[in-house]
Amino acid sequence: MLIRHASDLTENDVTPKSAFVNRRQIIQAAGGIALAGAVPGVFAESQSVPSWLNQTVDQTVFRSVTTDEGITDRADATSYNNFYEFGTGKGDPARHSGDFNPYPWEITVDGECTKPGTFDLAPLISGASASEERIYRLRCVEAWSMVIPWIGVELGKLLQQFEPTSDARYVAFETIERPDEMRGQRSRFSFIDYPYVEGLRMDEAMHPLAFMAIGMYGEPLPNQNGAPIRLLLPWKYGFKSIKSVSRISFVREMPPTTWNLSAANEYGFYANVNPEVDHPRWSQASERRIGANGDVDRIETRMFNGYDEVAPLYAGMDLRKFF
Template sequence: MLIKRPRPGDSAGILPSQITAEGTYLSRRTLLQAALAAGVTGIGAAWPEPASATTDLTFKRNEAFSTTEAPNSYEDVTGYNNFYEFGTGKSDPAANSGRFKPTPWTVTISGEAETTGKFTLEDFLKPHALEERVYRLRCVEAWSMVIPWVGVPLGDVLKRFKPTSKAKYVAFKTVMRPSEMPGQRYAVLDWPYVEGLRIDEAMNPLSLLAVGVYGKTLPNQNGAPLRLVTPWKYGFKGIKSIVEISFTEKEPPTSWNISASHEYGFYANVNPNVDHPRWSQARERRIGAGLFNARIPTQMFNGYEKEVAGLYRGMDLAKNY
């Protein structure tokens, strides 16, 4: 099990607010109650194996798309996660993902495109060179990190499949493996997890298909072997362990919108001027920022306004949240 250790000068270690974020829609208690009803003493107790090993990647840093802010530690990035397929607590993904097998892996391409079918991960990513981009990630629960992702531009990959003029959206689906992903055994969400982008959002140069973090392949708890990163959107718009990508004419369903449409819309853009129904989005807590994890002002589009604001020109960003 990955154990997060206090940093030098951080004598109090992990704060209670870091363990369970405020206002979580579906609490860890829901999952634990379901586990107890099934005769399990705890998800972690049933799935004690450590997360899979990672390997080094070959890549180049893309400075043009990287923030100059200092990245969080590897321990922060891999030990504090939302990945409900492995549990609703922030430490659950690291503790409960050991049985997940990210290799071999295939990705299915379907829908409104000239080239469709099932591809191995290697064929899916060819011939794209890996690059590192240091992005901010801002969660709707009002915490944030700075993360050095390794991956390939999503738009470059999608163009290879030649989407037709009917392709207005891109839909994504997570693998469904309850035998390896214990959270999928409980109805905390409508499984499998699904997500979507408008096609111009998907083609934006910031959109990334990540295969690694900190120069290594993605650990299971971070979405191995393939996940979406859209840095101007809230963290739940970063679907993990992707097995299917579909080009659609109509807006696709998304998991959090299905579960709570009054709280989670399709766009999920970071907007400090639009509060979550149960808490403010005006400020955020930077994980690993010291003893008190001081709150800092939330930036419009998470600081990427220059790069993406044009995508939403003329839209009501309070209504289209």
Template sequence: LGAATWAGPALAQEEALEPNSLEEIRGYNNFYEFGYDKGDPARHADAMATEPWTIKVDGLVDRPGDYPLADLLAGLEAEERIYRLRCVEGWSMVIPWNGVELADVLDKAGVRPEARFVAFETTVQPEVMPGVQARVLDFPYVEGLRLDEARHPLTILATGLYGEPLAKQNGAPVRLVVPWKYGFKSIKSIVRISLVEEQPPATWNLTNPSEYGFYSNVNPEVDHPRWSQATERRIGGGLFSSRQPTLMFNGYAEVAPLYEGMDLRENF
């Protein structure tokens, strides 16, 4: 059940996506809790405790509570989704995720009609997280989506890739994947999911609001103040790899209706 068949129409006339190697996906990461060097997460994340894993689901839901991860996933079959991942820094990968649709998980808790946004939070384990100790950012890392974005069938909670459980530096045991947004929206190692009425805070947006918007949709026409977003470099091409054009919504044009009538330059 690959994404290629499932997302067929949108991807039909495109290159077949060739996933990056496991070494690349596990060796080149942004997970600032473990430091800001791309190799830091692979160096330090092993010490993070991921078992048992409980996710607090609260806010505007019918059945709030501390859910063991297995309960949230029970009855849902993980499927493979081969997605592009575009980092705001101008590089990209292709990753064969295994996961479930976030909408199905939200339904388990029962979303109340007043809910308009979903807020997420990453675990904080200061004693094993050098980046938390160094206060690289204001932790815990938080992110958010509008409810319709969260319920979109492309949005998944990933628990593995290449058929293996997620490596800790990739956000074990469970992380968000929103393929049409810059990578930092896809929050890792989630310990809390809250349904809320108001737009929730998002770490990079709080850190530097002029550089990182709440929406952070991949958009080649809206530059980051410090670098262009028109092109990207696919990881794995070596010293002479050439840049390729970045696609609107990272190539997932089917999400465009979510933003109908919105000025995407204003709501970047």
């Protein structure tokens, strides 16, 4: 898989924004009637999106093509997903995230860097680079997958703004903790501890494929998909792509991660997609691809989810041990 930039692309290579479902146009055409049907909130404007974010998404340079596979319908990608802060059911994030207000948003940066602090999201995004679209495969550890067009910036370019020192061997991430707005965080039935935490080695974080998304399908991120900013690591299982990031820490030691803390024998720190290493309760050799028009196909899973260029990051490692 190769990320190709504007100078390498022809008009036919680039996914036009008009090909995506435009939420505003649909709602207007329907006379303001919500179209989500069985899952309220899929197309709902639960909070007022700031003008800078709408402008950033609208002016995105659509310059990166990373797969030519059929794109999952927006309605499926925004109504069938995991975000346990809003409930454990696949439809719970869309149903229960309407009270979550992601604007304005700040990210605290600390640890082994020369420019720590608490920063508004807008200057962080504008300081990283021009936003771009990337069409990534998303493979869930539960053996289902989608193909989704995201809008955002390279993680490495965002992190460089804080000037991490040579002591920074890992990057830790933390999701916002707002139990009043996120019902899953206050549920007595929750089996994970909050806030949700994740982490990467520095070389993983600086790889060009690592991405911070602020939009999808030509629109700002919906609440249920991790508004206003989430991580994307297309060669890893989906639970590594932490949502609604509120803290980034540069650390010397391997940081704790939520699912590894919950069940270390099932969810390793690395969580690289590997069809040869099964989950203790199911095979990872194949997956259910939720594609265009709601079609679901059974396909073979590829090592690193097909993103072979990350293989040098793990040269010499036993990927059955470091899963």
